[in-house]
Amino acid sequence: MTEVAWGAEAWSEVRASLDRCIKCTVCETACPVAAVTELFPGPKTVGPQAERFRTGGHSPDLSVDYCSGCGICSRVCPQEVRIAELNSRARSELKRERGAPLRDQLVARPGLLGRAGRPVAPLFNWAMANSLIRWAGERTVGIHRKAPVPRSTTRTFSYWVGHHVGTRSARRVVYFHGCSTQWYEPYVGQKVTAILEHNGFQVVIPKQDCCGLPLQSNGLFPAARKAVTKLARQLVPDGTGDLPVISSSTSCGLMLKREAREILGADSPELRSVSARTYDIFEFLLELHQRGELRTDFKPVPLTVAYHAPCQQQNQLIGKPALEILRLIPGLRLVELDRSCCGIAGTYGVKREKYEIAMRVGEPLFADIQAEGPDLVACDSETCRWQISAATGATSVHPLEILHRAYGGS
Amino acid sequence: MGTDAVVLGAGTAGMVAALRLAAAGASVLVLAEGEGGLPLAPAQMDVLGYRPQLVLDPLAELGGFLESRPDHPYRLVEADEVAASLEWFLELSAPLGYVGSPHINRLQPTALGALRPTCLVPQTMAAGDLSGGGSVLVVGLRGFRDFHAPLLAENLALANPPSGAEIRARSVEVSLLGDPRDLRPQLLARRLEERPVLAELGREIRSRLEQEELVGVPAVLGLERSHEVWQRLQDLVGRPVFEIPTPPPSQPGQRLQQHLFRALRRLGGEVRLGARASGYRASGDRLEAVRVVTAAREVEIPADSFVLATGGIGTGGITAGSDGELREEVFGARVSRGGAPDEPLVEYLATQPLDRLGVEVDDQQRPLGAGGEPLFENLWAAGATLAGAEPWREKSGEGISLATGFRAARLAGGVRA
Ligand SMILES: Cc1cc2nc3c(=O)[nH]c(=O)nc-3n(C[C@H](O)[C@H](O)[C@H](O)COP(=O)(O)OP(=O)(O)OC[C@H]3O[C@@H](n4cnc5c(N)ncnc54)[C@H](O)[C@@H]3O)c2cc1C
Numbered sequence: 154m155t156e157v158a159w160g161a162e163a164w165s166e167v168r169a170s171l172d173r174c175i176k177c178t179v180c181e182t183a184c185p186v187a188a189v190t191e192l193f194p195g196p197k198t199v200g201p202q203a204e205r206f207r208t209g210g211h212s213p214d215l216s217v218d219y220c221s222g223c224g225i226c227s228r229v230c231p232q233e234v235r236i237a238e239l240n241s242r243a244r245s246e247l248k249r250e251r252g253a254p255l256r257d258q259l260v261a262r263p264g265l266l267g268r269a270g271r272p273v274a275p276l277f278n279w280a281m282a283n284s285l286i287r288w289a290g291e292r293t294v295g296i297h298r299k300a301p302v303p304r305s306t307t308r309t310f311s312y313w314v315g316h317h318v319g320t321r322s323a324r325r326v327v328y329f330h331g332c333s334t335q336w337y338e339p340y341v342g343q344k345v346t347a348i349l350e351h352n353g354f355q356v357v358i359p360k361q362d363c364c365g366l367p368l369q370s371n372g373l374f375p376a377a378r379k380a381v382t383k384l385a386r387q388l389v390p391d392g393t394g395d396l397p398v399i400s401s402s403t404s405c406g407l408m409l410k411r412e413a414r415e416i417l418g419a420d421s422p423e424l425r426s427v428s429a430r431t432y433d434i435f436e437f438l439l440e441l442h443q444r445g446e447l448r449t450d451f452k453p454v455p456l457t458v459a460y461h462a463p464c465q466q467q468n469q470l471i472g473k474p475a476l477e478i479l480r481l482i483p484g485l486r487l488v489e490l491d492r493s494c495c496g497i498a499g500t501y502g503v504k505r506e507k508y509e510i511a512m513r514v515g516e517p518l519f520a521d522i523q524a525e526g527p528d529l530v531a532c533d534s535e536t537c538r539w540q541i542s543a544a545t546g547a548t549s550v551h552p553l554e555i556l557h558r559a560y561g562g563s
Numbered sequence: 564m565g566t567d568a569v570v571l572g573a574g575t576a577g578m579v580a581a582l583r584l585a586a587a588g589a590s591v592l593v594l595a596e597g598e599g600g601l602p603l604a605p606a607q608m609d610v611l612g613y614r615p616q617l618v619l620d621p622l623a624e625l626g627g628f629l630e631s632r633p634d635h636p637y638r639l640v641e642a643d644e645v646a647a648s649l650e651w652f653l654e655l656s657a658p659l660g661y662v663g664s665p666h667i668n669r670l671q672p673t674a675l676g677a678l679r680p681t682c683l684v685p686q687t688m689a690a691g692d693l694s695g696g697g698s699v700l701v702v703g704l705r706g707f708r709d710f711h712a713p714l715l716a717e718n719l720a721l722a723n724p725p726s727g728a729e730i731r732a733r734s735v736e737v738s739l740l741g742d743p744r745d746l747r748p749q750l751l752a753r754r755l756e757e758r759p760v761l762a763e764l765g766r767e768i769r770s771r772l773e774q775e776e777l778v779g780v781p782a783v784l785g786l787e788r789s790h791e792v793w794q795r796l797q798d799l800v801g802r803p804v805f806e807i808p809t810p811p812p813s814q815p816g817q818r819l820q821q822h823l824f825r826a827l828r829r830l831g832g833e834v835r836l837g838a839r840a841s842g843y844r845a846s847g848d849r850l851e852a853v854r855v856v857t858a859a860r861e862v863e864i865p866a867d868s869f870v871l872a873t874g875g876i877g878t879g880g881i882t883a884g885s886d887g888e889l890r891e892e893v894f895g896a897r898v899s900r901g902g903a904p905d906e907p908l909v910e911y912l913a914t915q916p917l918d919r920l921g922v923e924v925d926d927q928q929r930p931l932g933a934g935g936e937p938l939f940e941n942l943w944a945a946g947a948t949l950a951g952a953e954p955w956r957e958k959s960g961e962g963i964s965l966a967t968g969f970r971a972a973r974l975a976g977g978v979r980a
Contacts, residue, residue, distance in 0.1 A: 175877075181749065182602045182812040188749050195747065228837030231597035231878045410859035431859055443565075470838045470857040472592075491828060 160420035173232040174201035180226035189513040193219035196226035221498035223464040248372030256295040260500040261371040267336025274305040297508035301543035303337035310339035322355040331402035333535040344557040385424040403533040404465035435474035451559040453484030459527040461490040463534035475552040492518035497540035569866040574599025576946020577872035578823040579968030585830035596839040605808030606815035612680035612958025634951040648969035660686025676718030687793040691805035696728025700775035703736040707746040710781040737767040751783040765799025782806035850939040868975040871944040896930035899950040921950030945971040
């Protein structure tokens with residue numbers, strides 16, 4: 154077994170990987186941002202190349218701020234140079250030197266916005282749909298007036314958990330639901346719970362806060378490190394230290410699996426333990442199925458569904474397990490959307506100066522969706538779903554919502 | 564629902580093997596640490612260019628070549644199967660309009676203006692066969708630093724095709740997109756898919772054209788719609804237009820790679836990039852599963868048959884330690900270093916034994932273990948990872964990958980459980 158490094162050692166491995174760069178430029182050809190804007194010269198140029206000049210607290214190159222952090226460069230690199238990880242670090246150094254704008258501080262804290270929006274959800278949702286307010290928001294805060302924003306909800310997921318009577322079972326899993334389920338899409342968490350219970354699991358849902366991913370992608374590393382270390386502690390309530398940790402938010406799952414280690418250089422005993430036990434919901438279900446343990450009492454779902462595998466899901470390097478599971482559902486017409494990135498990359502595409510770039514990145518995907526005209530678009534990442542719906546008008550769902558429907562849910 | 568065949572490597576060899584297996588009905592998973600040579604290479608399919616003298620009919624000369632090079636990977640494939648693999652490729656790549664024959668070496672200009680022998684080229688390069696001479700206007704783009712038109716034209720005019728025909732060449736440089744300081748090829752390719760940008764290029768070229776019969780442009784004529792872009796530019800210019808490969812990255816290489824990836828997906832196969840194979844599980848001489856590194860942990864992927872197409876030393880299929888020891892990374896297969904370990908590495912650019920390093924295989928393309936017997940009954944190797952070739956000298960890279968990938972799929976298909 155290959156040992157994974159943690160803490161400072163993990164980061165020094167990432168940094169050392171730049172010595173393997175042979176300047177082949179494969180990453181530049183695959184970068185979806187460099188393909189659409191002159192403002193970003195490409196992952197190799199700002200990464201393995203500029204990195205050597207980043208000494209003594211000086212960032213020689215500001216264009217690294219235009220990296221969206223989608224991670225495609227690291228995936229296509231034949232030499233295993235951790236390009237995206239290097240560039241994430243470089244972005245955070247830039248923020249440290251120059252300070253992060255209020256806007257970045259805000260979008261990096263979904264819990265803050267969620268908490269603020271919840272008590273006045275109808276008002277919040279109205280305000281977000283009001284073009285005058287959005288225009289003012291763009292001018293003052295720098296969030297693009299057309300950028301997709303989620304709808305706030307008055308009942309959080311943890312409110313539902315408090316009233317839910319779960320099944321008891323000897324087979325237990327821990328559920329890591331993430332912020333968007335908590336504040337914006339509690340029904341996703343309810344369906345995850347239902348699917349797991351239907352398959353005979355008792356679902357342990359500890360109280361949990363943000364994983365720190367938006368902080369990380371906005372370059373606010375110390376706060377991100379604190380967040381993910383705290384989350385890892387929350388995810389090991391007594392007696393659950395060896396259970397699988399199931400994630401339904403693909404980017405937050407990746408944070409626990411790898412980014413906390415490779416990008417943030419975070420480390421704690423709980424984090425190591427949780428990281429090795431974290432599963433994407435469909436990765437977990439597919440393993441069940443491969444052992445013959447997944448219930449397949451599916452009702453037909455007579456719909457055309459176009460599936461987009463988001464970047465952060467692909468970065469887990471587990472293939473497309475959602476596709477494999479959805480293929481089992483009778484009556485479902487499944488179309489695999491064969492495009493790399495929708496452009497949003499977490500909070501990148503909501504920013505005033507990056508919105509247009511993000512839309513251009515997503516154009517081929519949007520065009521395919523419009524040409525296909527499916528009943529639903531399925532995508533594992535919440536921010537990508539919001540982006541896809543805003544750009545195409547299509548209704549987008551988490552693929553597990555389709556599975557839930559096949560199990561007889563509504 | 565398990566996987567029938569796992570292919571390691573997403574270069575030409577791996578993709579050919581995967582596509583052949585998938586077309587025969589197998590469920591195929593390609594695992595690759597990253598992309599292979601394709602997005603960097605000119606996407607011209609060489610078979611055999613020099614032995615060492617210029618080869619005119621690659622297929623006919625293969626036998627004679629093997630007499631002088633009995634350890635060459637072409638020994639593994641009958642000439643008929645080499646031809647069949649190229650035929651199949653022509654059919655598969657019809658949407659990119661590949662043309663050519665394994666019996667004829669075309670002579671296409673390189674980015675430096677040398678003439679290079681190759682067999683199959685995409686439609687966008689077809690008019691660039693200068694074996695019969697011709698007069699060419701070479702078009703450079705200001706700000707695109709990877710393509711030096713004056714140098715190219717100057718060298719082209721010095722080239723001597725064996726036909727004895729004369730090549731005349733002149734260069735012009737045009738400004739596009741407001742003359743930015745640094746034009747990158749992928750951005751150029753995308754912008755040229757926009758009609759007004761292409762029209763501007765067409766106008767510029769037309770106004771500079773004199774008596775030239777042909778127009779050579781850097782290979783940046785679009786990405787997904789290259790065929791359309793090329794056709795339209797040709798109409799605008801009024802002469803045959805052909806693309807000349809640029810130094811890496813290569814747009815024609817990317818187009819071909821996208822095409823192969825898509826074709827595999829259409830057959831129900833999957834390419835998983837970023838997934839490095841780190842080891843295996845076997846029982847006796849049967850390979851049961853490969854181990855792969857995911858974001859959180861290593862996992863095992865079981866299959867019935869396996870193809871090793873991890874490339875050579877450039878893409879990490881084979882690594883060299885600081886002690887000079889060579890290793891095949893996944894299975895520890897025996898690696899030939901082409902000569903005695905202490906043989907001195909002499910003259911710069913001269914032939915040296917290390918050039919031919921690679922994995923040793925039996926006549927069934929099965930990698931050998933330390934004792935010289937096949938490692939596993941259900942593992943086959945293909946492409947640049949095989950020992951014995953000097954592709955850059957012979958001009959044989961893609962041909963070896965095509966032919967051995969094609970055959971590996973046939974051999975692997977035979978053992979489906
Ligand atoms: C710059 C350049 C120019 C070229 N020009 C020409 C030309 O003009 N004419 C010509 O005929 N050929 C040319 N070639 C060669 C050609 O493009 C291919 O490289 C050649 O066919 C070899 O292909 P391959 O599939 O064997 O290996 P590669 O293309 O090297 O692919 C190897 C694959 O294996 C993967 N891999 C390695 N280790 C592991 C592991 N442990 N686990 C999983 N995956 C792994 C790599 O990531 C990669 O996907 C050129 C190549 C390059 C790089």
